Amino acid sequence: MEFVDHLALGLSTALQVENIFYCFIGVLLGTFIGVLPGLGPTATIAMLLPITYYLSPTASLIMLAGIYYGSQYGGSTTAILMNLPGEVSSSVTAIDGYQMARKGQAGKALAIAAIGSFVAGTFATFVIALAALPLSAVALSFGSTEYFALIVLGIVASTALAHGSVVRGMAMIVTGMLFGLVGADTDSGTFRYILGMIQLSDGLDTVAVALGIFGISEILRNLETSGSEGPVTTAKITSLMPSKEDLKESAGPIVRGSLLGAVMGVLPGGGSIISAFSSYALEKKLSKHPERFGHGAIAGVAAPESANNAGAQTSFIPMLTLGIPPNALMALMAGALMIQGITPGPNVVRDQPELFWGVIASMWIGNVMLVILNLPLVGLWVALLKIPYRMLLPAIVIFSTMGVYTVNNSAFDLYVLLLFGVLGYTFRKLGCEVAPFLIGFVLSGLLETHFRRALVFSGGDMMTFLDHPISAGILAVTALIILAVAVPAISRTRKEAFAESED
Amino acid sequence: MQANQKDLGAGLLFTSIGLFFALGAVFGLPIGSASSMGAGYFPLWLGVILTCFGLGIFIKGFRTAPEDIGTVPWRGALLLLGAILFFALAVDTLGALPALAGCCFLAAISPNDATWKSAAAITVALTAFCVAVFIYALGLPYPMIGPWLGGR
Numbered sequence: 001m002e003f004v005d006h007l008a009l010g011l012s013t014a015l016q017v018e019n020i021f022y023c024f025i026g027v028l029l030g031t032f033i034g035v036l037p038g039l040g041p042t043a044t045i046a047m048l049l050p051i052t053y054y055l056s057p058t059a060s061l062i063m064l065a066g067i068y069y070g071s072q073y074g075g076s077t078t079a080i081l082m083n084l085p086g087e088v089s090s091s092v093t094a095i096d097g098y099q100m101a102r103k104g105q106a107g108k109a110l111a112i113a114a115i116g117s118f119v120a121g122t123f124a125t126f127v128i129a130l131a132a133l134p135l136s137a138v139a140l141s142f143g144s145t146e147y148f149a150l151i152v153l154g155i156v157a158s159t160a161l162a163h164g165s166v167v168r169g170m171a172m173i174v175t176g177m178l179f180g181l182v183g184a185d186t187d188s189g190t191f192r193y194i195l196g197m198i199q200l201s202d203g204l205d206t207v208a209v210a211l212g213i214f215g216i217s218e219i220l221r222n223l224e225t226s227g228s229e230g231p232v233t234t235a236k237i238t239s240l241m242p243s244k245e246d247l248k249e250s251a252g253p254i255v256r257g258s259l260l261g262a263v264m265g266v267l268p269g270g271g272s273i274i275s276a277f278s279s280y281a282l283e284k285k286l287s288k289h290p291e292r293f294g295h296g297a298i299a300g301v302a303a304p305e306s307a308n309n310a311g312a313q314t315s316f317i318p319m320l321t322l323g324i325p326p327n328a329l330m331a332l333m334a335g336a337l338m339i340q341g342i343t344p345g346p347n348v349v350r351d352q353p354e355l356f357w358g359v360i361a362s363m364w365i366g367n368v369m370l371v372i373l374n375l376p377l378v379g380l381w382v383a384l385l386k387i388p389y390r391m392l393l394p395a396i397v398i399f400s401t402m403g404v405y406t407v408n409n410s411a412f413d414l415y416v417l418l419l420f421g422v423l424g425y426t427f428r429k430l431g432c433e434v435a436p437f438l439i440g441f442v443l444s445g446l447l448e449t450h451f452r453r454a455l456v457f458s459g460g461d462m463m464t465f466l467d468h469p470i471s472a473g474i475l476a477v478t479a480l481i482i483l484a485v486a487v488p489a490i491s492r493t494r495k496e497a498f499a500e501s502e503d
Numbered sequence: 504m505q506a507n508q509k510d511l512g513a514g515l516l517f518t519s520i521g522l523f524f525a526l527g528a529v530f531g532l533p534i535g536s537a538s539s540m541g542a543g544y545f546p547l548w549l550g551v552i553l554t555c556f557g558l559g560i561f562i563k564g565f566r567t568a569p570e571d572i573g574t575v576p577w578r579g580a581l582l583l584l585g586a587i588l589f590f591a592l593a594v595d596t597l598g599a600l601p602a603l604a605g606c607c608f609l610a611a612i613s614p615n616d617a618t619w620k621s622a623a624a625i626t627v628a629l630t631a632f633c634v635a636v637f638i639y640a641l642g643l644p645y646p647m648i649g650p651w652l653g654g655r
Contacts, residue, residue, distance in 0.1 A: 054641075171517045171556035174549050178524045181546050190542035193527055216587075223579035223614060390614040394625050397583065397610035398603065401590045402637055414591035418584055425580075429572050430513040448545045460538030 007129055010357030014365050019062050019358060022055065026063035027366045030070020031373055034090075035078050035381045039396070041071040042435070043218050045332045046210040047396070049339065050403035057340040058355045062362040064333055069312045069363065073117060073370045076305055077381055080109045089308040092276040096293060096300030103296050108242045110378060112250050112298055113305040114371050115242075120258040120306035121367035124313035127262045128320075128360050135321040136346035144453035145464055149471035151447050153478045154324040157267065159436055160485045169436045172427070176440025177447070179204060186445065187452060199412040206335045208404045208416040209441060213434050214328070215400050216421025219393060221428060242298075250302035253283050257303035261310030266317050267326065275311030276304035313363055319344055320356060323446065328435035331442040338442075507564040508571045514561025518554050525550025582613035598649030599638065604630045 013019060029048075033039045045064050052060030075090035080097035093113065100109040142150065159169030182193045183203030194200035242250075260282060261275035283303040284293045293300050316333075318326045323345025325331040334344045342348065342355070349356045374381070404417045424434050458464035466472045524546050528534065532543030586609035593602035607629045611622035637643050 167556060167560060168513060171513075171553060171560065174553040174556065175517065175520055178520065178546060178549050178553065181524075181549075185542035187540075188533075188542050190532060192532060192542055192546065193524065216583075219583060220576070220580050223576040223583065224574065388616075390611070390617045390621070391625060393583075393614055394607050394610040394622075394629055397586055398607050398629055398633060401587050401606055402603075402633065405590070405594065406637070406643060411591040411595060414587055418587055418591075421584065421587075426516065427513075429509075429575070430516065431509040432513055444549075451545065452540050455537050456539065458538075460536055462537065 002133075003129060006133075006353070006357050007361060009353060010129075010359075010361030011365075013058060013354045013358030014062065014362035018056070019059055019362060020365070022059040022063040023066050023362045023366050024369055026066020027070035027073075027369050027373060030067040030072075031074035031077075031370065031381060032384065033067070034071035034074020034076075035384050036387075036392070039392070040218065041068050042329050042332065043211075043215040044071075045329065045336075046207070046214045047400050047403060049207045049210065049332065049336055050407050052336050053339065053407065057337065057342055057352070058358045060336055060340065061333065061355065061359045062366075064336055065316070065359055065363060066366045068329060069121065069309060069366060070370060072309050072312050073114070073374050074381065076113045076117075077110065077374060077378060080113065080301070081106055081378075081382055089276045089304075089312075092280045092304040092308075093301055095280070096295070096297050099294070099296035100298070100301065105296065108246060108298070109301050111242050111375065112246065112302050114375055115247075116250065116254045116257065116302045116306035117309040118367050118371050119254050120261060120310035121313060122364060123258040124262050124265070124310040125360055125364045125367075127310075127314055128317055128363075129357075131266075131317055132321050132349055132356070132360075135317065136349045139322045139346035140350075142470070143468075144450040144457070145468045146471045146474065148447065148450040148454050149465060149474040149478070150322065151324055151443060151450065153474050153481075154318065154322075154326065155439065155443065155447075156478045157481055158326055158439055160481050165431070166485050168432045172432050172434070172436040173440035176437035176442075177444035178440075179209070179437075180441040180444035181448070186449065197412075199410065204416055205404070205407065205413045206339070206442070207407050208413040209420050210332055210335060210438060211400050211404055212417045212420025212422075213424035213427075213437055215396070216417065217424030217428055217434060219396060220421065220425040222389060222393070246298055250298050252286075253279075253299040253303035254306045256282060256286075257306030258310045261307030262314045264307070265311030265314030275307040279303040279307035309367075316359075320348055320359075321346060325439060325442060328438045331438045334442050505569055507567045507569055510560050510564030510567060510570075512572065514557050514559070514564055517557030517560060519557075521550045521553030521555075521557055523550070525554060576615070579613040579615065582609050586610040586613070593649070594645065596649050596651045598647050598652060599645040600630070600634065600647045601649070601652070603633050607633075 014023065029044065030041065033041060033044045045067055048064065048067070052064070055063070072089060076093045076097065079090040079094035080101050082101075083094050083098035097109045097113065100106065155173055156170075159166055159173060180203070182200055184191055184201055191201055257275075257279040260279045264275040264278060267274075280293075280300060280303055283299045284290050287293065287297070287299060289297070315326050315330055318324050319330040319334055323334070323343065325334045325344075337344045337348075342352065400417070401414065404413050405411065407413060424437075427434055427437070454464055455462070458467075465475060528543035528547035528550060532546070533541030534543045534547060535541030537544075586606045589609060590602045590606040593605060604626055608622055608626040611617060611625040611629075612619070634647070638645065638647065
């Protein structure tokens with residue numbers, strides 16, 4: 001069976017010593033930053049992008065992926081033990097997980113979270129393996145007209161489904177696109193917006209822009225609250241093993257959470273956060289005892305944990321098969337591939353099968369490592385929270401600075417880092433999420449190329465996008481999404497869904 | 504002023520970025536036509552779209568509930584940005600060692616709760632770590648002491 005061959009190829013790649021090592025580094029780092037509240041996976045991956053120059057493409061993607069799903073594990077540990085979600089996606093887990101911990105069931109909650117994540121991770125791995133080939137086959141048959149429509153859909157959906165104001169999100173995407181166009185035009189070679197600076201002829205450095213807009217702006221934001229002590233109330237961990245009844249009670253939520261998470265993860269703008277929220281809502285609706293939710297219901301831990309892990313993994317599908325990153329994190333992964341000279345998209349599965357299947361198989365191996373890392377060593381991770389932010393900050397700053405500088409040995413990139421750090425912080429202060437900026441920045445070259453090509457073939461007729469049935473269909477879906485967001489009733493429920501995450 | 508500062512600020516920022524790119528395309532780049540686009544075609548229209556978004560958000564700012572931007576940690580922010588700027592200026596002139604140490608120190612005293620003593624300790628430890636990792640372990644070819652201080 002083809003499917004089994006692919007997984008075998010993936011496993012043999014992922015089990016190479018180098019790749020196992022970087023997978024381990026990735027999940028270790030991921031757990032670390034997942035536990036620490038002030039440092040998210042996006043900023044960390046931006047910080048580590050420069051290091052990936054020294055690695056093989058496979059190893060670097062394996063490591064970065066490990067950071068992403070590792071951070072989901074770490075985030076839930078602190079969410080359960082001290083009501084301190086390390087990541088936004090674990091804030092749902094904190095609702096019931098912390099209540100369980102207060103009742104002395106911390107160990108049980110942690111174990112269920114780990115089991116749920118593991119099951120979901122395994123399931124998502126198979127989903128990716130099954131969906132990848134058909135999807136990339138479809139993508140390969142697409143012409144520029146269809147591709148243009150698909151990218152527009154991805155962009156619109158990613159702002160509509162993501163956190164924050166839709167109008168601001170769209171504006172941020174366009175802003176990112178414009179900055180992505182700086183440098184030589186790929187078609188004519190004309191320099192655009194380089195303002196006489198020859199260092200800009202290859203465009204703004206992705207690492208410097210990403211690290212500035214995410215990393216530096218996040219540090220600036222954290223400086224606002226530095227000096228205030230975080231709440232630390234550690235619950236005692238007693239027995240780790242859940243009882244048979246607990247397992248029976250969580251089986252359904254884990255399965256449903258995995259399914260829902262896997263579907264939501266593929267959607268642009270989704271990923272782990274929405275998956276966690278929606279699966280929690282679903283379990284509450286299905287439960288025979290909805291009143292238990294919020295007071296330590298085990299299903300309230302099992303479902304969102306499974307969902308966010310499944311969602312984290314399946315959000316790789318659009319990036320790896322279509323070349324369209326559904327969220328900022330995947331945009332960075334796409335950036336990591338581009339640094340290595342690989343254009344993310346349907347060609348990856350065809351031309352680099354070891355890379356593709358290796359990364360997928362590594363996710364499963366990484367999930368095994370995470371269970372081992374997290375359950376017995378949970379005390380160690382909790383101790384980490386005692387590190388004050390003022391000690392972490394200089395390390396983050398110096399690694400970012402060195403990282404950006406060593407890419408091209410150019411001080412110029414550091415000025416780019418500074419500029420985008422200030423810009424990113426300004427945007428955040430003005431209530432604009434910075435994630436869409438990065439999606440636009442990474443996608444603008446691709447969008448322009450397909451837009452141009454489609455119009456060359458049609459002789460400049462814009463109706464070409466509606467004359468092709470597939471692109472017309474995709475654009476119709478896009479229009480529906482815009483309409484749905486514009487209709488007050490839907491945008492109200494959307495606000496409610498996100499309001500919970502603001503706490 | 505009775506207006507939403509966040510909306511006004513974001514509106515202004517988007518409008519100016521949009522205008523910068525749109526006008527830059529009009530005055531400096533070949534626009535071409537839809538069937539044979541010049542380098543300026545795509546950025547021109549994106550710039551126009553962004554300007555529209557910006558103006559819309561700006562106008563909305565007068566109609567929504569007032570909201571201010573909040574505080575900016577000026578002292579910390581300047582020290583932190585100064586740390587990176589110092590590294591950029593110093594690495595080719597003073598050398599990698601002073602650049603690292605200066606950058607670490609400025610970053611270490613930027614949080615409000617930092618003390619001179621703890622910052623100094625962090626600087627020593629972190630600089631030593633960076634020199635060990637980047638210069639010795641990874642073998643990056645930066646002179647420790649730069650030309651201004653008598654190095655090569």
